[in-house]
Amino acid sequence: xxxxxxxIVVASPQRRRFAATLAQRIASFIITLAxxxxxxxxxxxxxxxxxxxxxxxxxxxxxxTKSAYDAAFRALGLDxxxxxxxxxxxxxxxxxxxxxxxxxxxPVLDDLLRVFPxxxxxxxxxxxxxVAIGVPAGVIAAxxxxxxxxxxxxxxxLFGYSVPVFWLGLxxxxxxxxxxxxxxxxGRLDVFYxxxxxxxxxxxxLDAALDGNWDVFTNAFSHLILxxxxxxxxxxxxxxxxxxxxxxxxxxxxxxxxARIKGNSFxxxxxxxxxxxxxxxxxxxxGLSYASLLEGAVLTETVFAWPGLGNYITHALFNSDxxxxxxxxxxxxxxxxxxxxxxxxxxxxxxxxxxxx
Amino acid sequence: MTDTLSSWLTTDAPASRxxxxxxxxxxxxxxxxxxxxxxxxxxxxxxxxxxxxFAPLLSTYSPIAQDLPNRxxxxxxxxxxxxxELGRDILARTLFGxxxxxTIVALVSIVVAPIGLAVGTVAGYAGGWVDAVLxxxxxxFLAFPRLVLALAFAAALGPGIENAVIAISLxxxxxxxxxxxxxxxxxxxxDFIQAAVLQGASTWRILFRHxxxxxxxxxxxxxxxxxxGIILTxxxxxxxxxxxQPPTAEWGAMVSSGRDVILDQWWVATIPxxxxxxxxxxxxxxxxxxxxxxxxxxx
Numbered sequence: 001x002x003x004x005x006x007x008i009v010v011a012s013p014q015r016r017r018f019a020a021t022l023a024q025r026i027a028s029f030i031i032t033l034a035x036x037x038x039x040x041x042x043x044x045x046x047x048x049x050x051x052x053x054x055x056x057x058x059x060x061x062x063x064x065t066k067s068a069y070d071a072a073f074r075a076l077g078l079d080x081x082x083x084x085x086x087x088x089x090x091x092x093x094x095x096x097x098x099x100x101x102x103x104x105x106x107p108v109l110d111d112l113l114r115v116f117p118x119x120x121x122x123x124x125x126x127x128x129x130x131v132a133i134g135v136p137a138g139v140i141a142a143x144x145x146x147x148x149x150x151x152x153x154x155x156x157x158l159f160g161y162s163v164p165v166f167w168l169g170l171x172x173x174x175x176x177x178x179x180x181x182x183x184x185x186x187g188r189l190d191v192f193y194x195x196x197x198x199x200x201x202x203x204x205x206l207d208a209a210l211d212g213n214w215d216v217f218t219n220a221f222s223h224l225i226l227x228x229x230x231x232x233x234x235x236x237x238x239x240x241x242x243x244x245x246x247x248x249x250x251x252x253x254x255x256x257x258x259a260r261i262k263g264n265s266f267x268x269x270x271x272x273x274x275x276x277x278x279x280x281x282x283x284x285x286x287g288l289s290y291a292s293l294l295e296g297a298v299l300t301e302t303v304f305a306w307p308g309l310g311n312y313i314t315h316a317l318f319n320s321d322x323x324x325x326x327x328x329x330x331x332x333x334x335x336x337x338x339x340x341x342x343x344x345x346x347x348x349x350x351x352x353x354x355x356x357x
Numbered sequence: 358m359t360d361t362l363s364s365w366l367t368t369d370a371p372a373s374r375x376x377x378x379x380x381x382x383x384x385x386x387x388x389x390x391x392x393x394x395x396x397x398x399x400x401x402x403x404x405x406x407x408x409x410x411f412a413p414l415l416s417t418y419s420p421i422a423q424d425l426p427n428r429x430x431x432x433x434x435x436x437x438x439x440x441x442e443l444g445r446d447i448l449a450r451t452l453f454g455x456x457x458x459x460t461i462v463a464l465v466s467i468v469v470a471p472i473g474l475a476v477g478t479v480a481g482y483a484g485g486w487v488d489a490v491l492x493x494x495x496x497x498f499l500a501f502p503r504l505v506l507a508l509a510f511a512a513a514l515g516p517g518i519e520n521a522v523i524a525i526s527l528x529x530x531x532x533x534x535x536x537x538x539x540x541x542x543x544x545x546x547x548d549f550i551q552a553a554v555l556q557g558a559s560t561w562r563i564l565f566r567h568x569x570x571x572x573x574x575x576x577x578x579x580x581x582x583x584x585x586g587i588i589l590t591x592x593x594x595x596x597x598x599x600x601x602q603p604p605t606a607e608w609g610a611m612v613s614s615g616r617d618v619i620l621d622q623w624w625v626a627t628i629p630x631x632x633x634x635x636x637x638x639x640x641x642x643x644x645x646x647x648x649x650x651x652x653x654x655x656x
Contacts, residue, residue: 032496039497043506050513158645162638164589166596167612167630170619178620295502299593303616313505314597317512329502329509336502 029345033338040333041093044326045086051322098327103319108327111312116331117202118188119301119308122228123293129232130239131286137236138243143270145248153240160237165230165296169303172226184222186305193219227304231296235289242285246278284343291339294332388650395646401639409455418446420453421604429622439624441614447624450606451632457607458636461522461591461600466580468526473533474576478568480534481541482560492538499531504590511599518601521594525587536579540572574651582644585637592633608633 064072073079077088092099098108141153176182184190188204197204197211205224208217250256251274259269298310305311309328316324367384371377389395408415418436424444432439438447480491507524514520544550545568553563594600595609603610608629615626 032493035493036497036500039494040501043501044509047509047513050510158638158641159634162585162589162634162641164592164596164609164612164630164633164637166593166609167626167633170612170616170626171630174619174623292502295504298504298508299596302597313508317508318598322513325509325512329505332502332505336505337500340500 025345029341033341036337036341037334038090040337041090041330042086044330044333045089047329048089048322048326049082093330098330099323101316101324101327102321103316103324108324111324112309112327112331114202115308115312118306119294119297119310121203121205122224122301122306122308123231123290123297125224125228126231126293127235127286127290129229130235130289133232134236134239135243135282138240139247139270139275141240141244142247142251143266150244153244157237157240160233165234166299166303168230168233169227169300172230173303176226183226184219186223186303188220188223188307189216190219190223227300227306231293231300234296235293238289239282239285243278243282246281247274250274250277281347284347287339287343287346291336291343294335385650389646392646392650394642395650398639398641398643398646401635402643405455405459405636405639408452409459412449412452412456416446416449416452418449420445420450420606429618429625431622432624438628439622441611441625442618447611447628450611451608451629454606454608454611454629454632455636457518457601457605458588458591458633461518461525462584462587464518464522465525465529465587468522469530469533470576470580472526472530474537474569474572476530477534477537477539478541478564478572481538482545482564482568488538491534495531495534498528499535501528503528504593507590507594508597508599511594516599516602521591521600524594525590529583529587532579532583533576536575537572540575541568544568544571578644578647578651581640581647584640584644588633588637588640 077085080088096109098112100106101108101111104111137153137156141150144150173185177185193216197207197213197216200207200210204220205217208214208220247270251270253274256269256274259273260266264273294309297306297308298313300306301308301310302314309332313325313328313332316322316328363383365376366380368376368380371380389399412420422445424440426444427436427440428442428444430436430440430444436446436448438451441447441450476491476495480488480495503525506528507521510524510527511520514523550563550567553567558567591600592607592609592612595607596613598610598613600609601607611629612626612633615622615624615629619626
C-alpha cells in the first residue's frame, strides 16, 4: 500500500487545528446548503410568479363566480405580501407538497418519485461507462503526454465537449437501430415486455434480475445501452480531461522519480504510486459529473422517449403544467446542489492543501 | 519596410501607449497563428462569421420560402444538403441559422461579462462583508442546474430568443464573477494600485481604469471556452421548441424537425446538427489555444 508522503508531514500540529475546524466546516456546509436551497426556491417561486397562467383559475375553473374566485384567491394566500407568499411556498415544499399536476391529476411528488428510478438507472449506467473508460484514458494520456495517444484522447474528449447530445442521440438511433439493428429503439422496454416483471425498485434491470426474468433483462439492456453510452461519453470527456491534468501534476513530483530509481517499472509507478494520490480530487470530479448527468438526461430522455425526470419535465412544459415543471426543477436542483456541495466539502476535508483556507 | 514595422511592434521600449498596445496585439496575434489548435478554431469561427454576414449571397434560396412539391428531397446539385419537410433548402437555413447562433452568443456575452466583472471586481477590491455577501450569492447561482433552470425560465416567460438569452445568462455569470474576483485579489496588492491610491484616484477610477482592463484577458479566454456550452444550451432549448420560433431558421429547432424522419431522410436532422457540432468545436479549439497562449499556468 502506498502512502501519501505529504499526509505524514502534516500530521500532528495541523491535525488538531483540523479537528477544531471540522465542526466549523460542517456548520458552514449546512449554512451554504440552506442558503443555496433558499436561493433555488426563491428563483422557482419568482418563475412561478412570471407565468401568465392564473393560479386561481387553475383551481376554480373559468366559470366560477366572483365570490368563489375571491375566496380561492384568499385561500391561496395571494392577498398576502410577497415574502409571506414565499414563506407559505417554502413551508409547502418542506412538507413535500409540490402541488398537483394538471396533466396527471396526481400530486407532483408522487409523479416525481415514480419517474425518478428511470433517470437514476440511466445516469448510473452512464457514469459507470464514463468512469470505466474516462479514468484509464486520462491516466494513459498523462503518462504518454505529447505522444499520439494523448492527442487522440484529447480530440475524442473535445468532440464530447462540442457535440449536441440530442443530435448525437438521433444519429446513434439512425445508425445502430435504423441501419445496423444492434440495439433496441426508444423507450425502456419493447411493448410486450412492459409490466411483465414485478415493480420492486422501478429500476428495470434490477427488477428483472430479482425476478430471474432474463428475457426482460436482455431487452431492457438493449434499450438502455445506447442512451447510457451517449451520456457516458459526455462524462467521459470531462473525467478524462480532469484525470489527465491531475496525473500530469503528480507525475512531476520527485517521489515518482524516486520510485523509478528504486527499480519499479514505469506503469507500476504510474498506477501504484501516482494514481492513488489523485483519488480524492477524482472522486469529486466523478461526483460532479454524476450530478450534471441528471441534468444532461433531460435532452437524452426526450430523444429516446425515456420515461424519466427529463421527459416528465419537458412533457409538462408543453402542457403548461407549471406545478410539475417547477416541482421537477426543485427536485433536480436540490439533488444537484447537494451532490455539488458534498463534493466540495469532501474535497476540502480530505485535501490537506485546502484545509488552511 | 516589414522589418522596420515588426521591430517597431516588438520593441522593448515603446515610445507611446499606442505603440505598446499595438505591439501587444501583434505578439498575441502571432502566438495564436503559431498555435495549430487556436488557428483551426479561429478559421472555424471566422467561417461562421462569414456565413452569417454573407448568408443571402452564399445561397440562392430563401431560408423560409416553402416549396411543397420538393419536400424532403435528398441532397442534389440543386439542393446541396436536400430540403426539409416544407421543401425549404437546408443549406440556406443552415447559413441563416448562423445568424441566430451568433446573436445568442453575442447577447449572452454582453450581458454576462459586465455583470461578472462588476460583481467580481467589487467583491475582490472591497473585501470584508461585501465580498462575503457577493460571493455567497455567486455560489448560490453557481450551484444551479443550468439547462433545467433555463427550461423553467423559458417555460414561464414563453419561448423566444430573448428569453433563452435571459435564461442562459442567469446561470452563466457566476463563473466570471469568480475569475474577476481572484484576478482582482492579486492585482489589488500590487504597487501600482497603491501608487494610484496615493495619487488620490477614486475607488471607481481604480476599479474601472486599472483593475477591470487587467481582468479582461482572462474573462475573454473563459468566454471563448464557454461559447461552446452556450451554443449547446441554446441549441438544446431550440430543440425543445423554447428557442427561436418558426419559421426562423435555428439549428436546434431544425434538428428537432428532422427527428420524425431520421430513419428515412437522415439529412434533415444531420446537417444542422453538424453545424452546431463544428461551430462549438471551433470555439472550444480557439478557447483552448487562447488559454495556452495567454494563461499557460492553467493549461
